[in-house]
Amino acid sequence: MTFHAVCDLDDVWEGEVTELEVEGHEILIVHQLGGEVIAFQALCPHQDIPLSEGTFEKGVLTCRAHLWQFDSRSGAGINPSDCHLARYPVKVEDNKVLVSVDGIVPVRVGS
Numbered sequence: 001m002t003f004h005a006v007c008d009l010d011d012v013w014e015g016e017v018t019e020l021e022v023e024g025h026e027i028l029i030v031h032q033l034g035g036e037v038i039a040f041q042a043l044c045p046h047q048d049i050p051l052s053e054g055t056f057e058k059g060v061l062t063c064r065a066h067l068w069q070f071d072s073r074s075g076a077g078i079n080p081s082d083c084h085l086a087r088y089p090v091k092v093e094d095n096k097v098l099v100s101v102d103g104i105v106p107v108r109v110g111s
């Protein structure tokens with residue numbers, strides 16, 4: 001599995017998210033309160049709106065367009081519950097955030 005350095009940990013503070021591109025994948029980096037770093041697909045599975053333009057509150061990612069919501073730790077859909085975000089392997093080394101995109105396909109349900 002190949003990991004790519006995508007940003008410094010200092011670039012995304014705890015409780016915040018940031019969006020970036022890695023090897024053609026739009027990635028959402030979520031820095032949880034408490035320090036855990038998680039990477040998901042950055043575009044909403046509904047209609048490709050950047051989730052970074054929505055809100056990240058109380059552990060929930062909410063898309064600004066039609067208010068779909070996702071658990072920010074698992075990527076599971078909250079509303080609707082039959083959807084989820086693709087999750088990317090991520091690790092932090094020497095204050096760098098590294099992400100692998102190998103074999104990951106973003107979810108898109110369209111409408």
Ligand code: FES
Binds near residue numbers: 066067
């Ligand atoms: S595009 Fe995100 S909820 Fe519709």
